[in-house]
Amino acid sequence: MSVSGVSTVETRRNKNEGRKRFTDKQISFLEYMFETQSRPELRMKHQVASKLGLHPRQVAIWFQNKRARSKSRQIEQEYNTLKHDYETLASKSESLKKENQALLNQLEMLRDVADRHQENTRRLDSTGNSSIEESDDRITNSPTKNDANIMLESYSPKISVPFYESVAYFGEESKFVDIEEQLCSVNDWEETTCDVPKWWEF
Amino acid sequence: MSVSGVSTVETRRNKNEGRKRFTDKQISFLEYMFETQSRPELRMKHQVASKLGLHPRQVAIWFQNKRARSKSRQIEQEYNTLKHDYETLASKSESLKKENQALLNQLEMLRDVADRHQENTRRLDSTGNSSIEESDDRITNSPTKNDANIMLESYSPKISVPFYESVAYFGEESKFVDIEEQLCSVNDWEETTCDVPKWWEF
DNA sequence: TTATAATGTAATACG
DNA sequence: CGTATTACATTATT
Structure with missing residues (x-):
């Protein structure tokens, strides 16, 4: 039988030929059960299996794969959410940047005008009062x-x-x-x- | 090398079918080919198949699955990159916000001081010149x-x-x-x- | 050691 | 071909 100890040679049963897609009824019920309990007990698996005409093994594997797919989709969802947040934040940052630049312009203008005002004040002071206090x-x-x-x-x-x-x-x-x-x-x-x-x- | 014989797999299918996983050599070569061309031509698939002792069908499926896995990992990568970018942008936005608030404070201070200065100017003007030009x-x-x-x-x-x-x-x-x-x-x-x-x- | 979550792989079915 | 799905295998963890 097993020539090399590694290979689990159950060649007869190992056939993948019996692989058929589950019917819509089966999948519907499985989905429903998954929403109720994503990790059913062994007893529950057997009950579901007999109810749907599947092997308990198939039911167990279906739940495993389902959990994996669920996780994948969850990650995809997180990605989309994060993407949306990023765009929102980018817009926000852009606004802040513009606002910031405007404020800087304001301050610069203020300084320029004040400088000129200061010049005039000095010019006027020099004609009358020359004491710089x-x-x-x-x-x-x-x-x-x-x-x-x-x-x-x-x-x-x-x-x-x-x-x-x-x-x-x-x-x-x-x-x-x-x-x-x-x-x-x-x-x-x-x-x-x-x-x-x-x-x-x- | 060129074991172009078609019949190597014909009669002894059982033994070949029992092995699910490809050998490391087979996978190495497939990976190498995938880096060169992720979507090989039909001719190429046949050549690779005969070189590795696999059915062309198996090679085709391997490339398909490989592309799918590659895409999944790519999405995961994009997620991580986006996450990093988001954190960077968040920090940046935070800095801008602080800076913005500081600039606003500056302007407010300037205005307050200017108001007081203006009061004094008016008080002084009222004693001498009362014409507001x-x-x-x-x-x-x-x-x-x-x-x-x-x-x-x-x-x-x-x-x-x-x-x-x-x-x-x-x-x-x-x-x-x-x-x-x-x-x-x-x-x-x-x-x-x-x-x-x-x-x-x- | 059993059970299983997590991950990977080969193959199938369908659009 | 691309995608989703079925089934199985392997590894790590408890």
């Missing part, structure tokens, strides 16, 4: 007539530059940006703006 | 001493509000936000900011 206004809480000037002078070098740098990391359509770099840039930026004395707290 | 400075390109005031007055109602609204849509960790809503908000915002006369273009 480096007074104690910074540590008081009451605003003075030079608030805008002080604010915008320190704003330009300390705040604006880090912002431009951090934004520079998100260029165009770079789908594969190193995540480490991003976190670093964010952390650096947070340190710069949060751990440094803020210009608006005089 | 709505002059033609807006259409000229040369800045005047009131640039900052004009700018910040119009900034508050026209620009700031839409920005806050659009940001409000991206709250917390809402992974399942309706994409339509977002696109709508973005479009609304773009219309508001792009199709309306900009405050810095006097």
Whole structure:
């Protein structure tokens, strides 16, 4: 019989010839049972088998394959869900990017206008009052007539530059940006703006 | 080598049929052929079959199954890639959100300080010159001493509000936000900011 | 060791 | 051919 000990030579029974597709009735009932219990007991398998005119072995195998297929479809579902989420997030990110750029433009405009305003103020000051007060206004809480000037002078070098740098990391359509770099840039930026004395707290 | 004899399998089918799994040699060669051509011609299948001592039918089926498995693994790969991309994008979006909020804070601070500055200016003006010039400075390109005031007055109602609204849509960790809503908000915002006369273009 | 989940493979049926 | 399905086998796990 088994010439080589490895081969399970049940050649007679091993025929795949008796393979037929199950009838719709059989499959319907199997599906129904699967929804109730995806892992039936041995007793249940026998009952289902005799009810459908199948071998218990066939029923067991059908459930095994069914579970496998179910898992495959589940993965496919997860893929579609994830794909949808990705597109949503991409749109969201795109909006944020545009908004971000607009805000940067706003700040730049503000700075430019303030610079010109400052020039005029200086020009006017020079004609009348030439004393440039480096007074104690910074540590008081009451605003003075030079608030805008002080604010915008320190704003330009300390705040604006880090912002431009951090934004520079998100260029165009770079789908594969190193995540480490991003976190670093964010952390650096947070340190710069949060751990440094803020210009608006005089 | 060329055992082109057709009859090798004829009479002794039983022995050949008992072996379900192909030998490693057979599989190795099949894999090699698959890398060269995943969909071989009929002639090629016959050649491979005779070379490996298999039925052409078996070779054809092997290639079919191989293609199916290959596709499954490919889908799984795409899933992993997409997952990685999603995480990257999520981090990116998170950074943008923080940066965005920071920029909004900056603008708010600027506005607050400018308001106080404006109050002081008015207080000083009232003592000397009480005429508020709505002059033609807006259409000229040369800045005047009131640039900052004009700018910040119009900034508050026209620009700031839409920005806050659009940001409000991206709250917390809402992974399942309706994409339509977002696109709508973005479009609304773009219309508001792009199709309306900009405050810095006097 | 038995049982089975998980995975792979060969073959079949159908569109 | 591509896809789904049937049946079986192998491996790992408990």
